[in-house]
Amino acid sequence: MNKVLLLLFIFLACACTSTHKIDSNVEFERLYAALKMEEILSSFGGEVNISPEKILSEILRDLPESQKRAFIESMPSTVMADTINVNAAKIIFKSKLTSLLTAQELKIAADFYSSNIGLKAHRAIIDAEIAVSESLN
Template sequence: MGKLLLFLSIFLACACTSTHKIDSNVQFKRLYAALKIEEILSSFEGEMNISPEKILSGVLRDLPESQKRAFIESMPSKVMADPINVNAAKIIFKSKLTSLLTAQELKIAADFYSSSIGLKAHRAIIDAEIAVSESLN
């Protein structure tokens, strides 16, 4: 009986020490890397401040130049004057994800998107969103 209690005590001690708290910051970094957000941001040619006009020009690239210009000029001047700060965007992205997902959920998402299937699914979702956007224009 004494040996059984000793075994159970050792087993419980080992079980307690092997569990560790999942760090949401670490899991966010893994997810951010898996989604290749840095690569997406660097596609803006390393600019720290991205012009809203540049983004709109890219999104509206299939429109005739006169329509594209009319749309851009119809945007409020405040929107067009304020550059988009990439560092601020990353902070907002992190803040929103960490407020909506637990550390465990971030870990699961990072594990999934780090896999080849997860990356393929991510790319497929982006392509599908682009297709929907283009078909609605």
């Protein structure tokens, strides 16, 4: 009986100490969902607002003001962009992330971006990148 209990104890100890293998595919999907990448990628197509003033002012700087104004006013303020293949973009995104991050790192990132502070940080980063992009144009 003692041997059975000892074997049972050893088995339980081994079971408790065995490490759970982290699946990088599962963790990628968690991270992808937490980042709301499907929504972000889907939003790239469709109508895009542009500023004719920003685009043409520098290019047309040598023209008389009346001609420059005529060109700027004739340009549309929105253009249609082709929608992107979200599935292809996801495959590329996954390939790049899984080549740069281990399964454990993907899990940590998914845990972080699934939290409220992670979502807030993600939105702040996107807003900052947009601000930088707009200021450089």
